[in-house]
Amino acid sequence: MKGYWLIVGTEISDQEAQAEYGRLWKPIGEKYQARTNATKQPPLLVEARDAGRMILVEFPSLEIAKACYADPAYEEAKRLALKASNRVLVMFEGDLG
Numbered sequence: 621m622k623g624y625w626l627i628v629g630t631e632i633s634d635q636e637a638q639a640e641y642g643r644l645w646k647p648i649g650e651k652y653q654a655r656t657n658a659t660k661q662p663p664l665l666v667e668a669r670d671a672g673r674m675i676l677v678e679f680p681s682l683e684i685a686k687a688c689y690a691d692p693a694y695e696e697a698k699r700l701a702l703k704a705s706n707r708v709l710v711m712f713e714g715d716l717g
Contacts, residue, residue: 628663653679
């Protein structure tokens with residue numbers, strides 16, 4: 621089964637930090653064979669207070685998803701992501717097709 625990160629966040633408050641996160645994420649994502657899918661439109665909020673954007677990152681397995689998050693190379697990228705916006709990252713296992 622595949623592993624996923626579901627990232628739900630508010631609007632980006634620091635564009636520069638977000639751009640730097642994207643630059644750092646690219647080689648890390650490639651290393652872990654991650655496929656990133658982001659919504660173009662804000663999600664429909666049904667039972668949430670704030671979720672301006674949603675990103676689904678697919679990995680070959682949950683173990684690889686966990687390894688990516690724990691990779692020391694991701695530490696600076698994670699710091700920038702948290703600076704850029706308020707977000708929640710959830711990991712789960714499944715097969716979304």
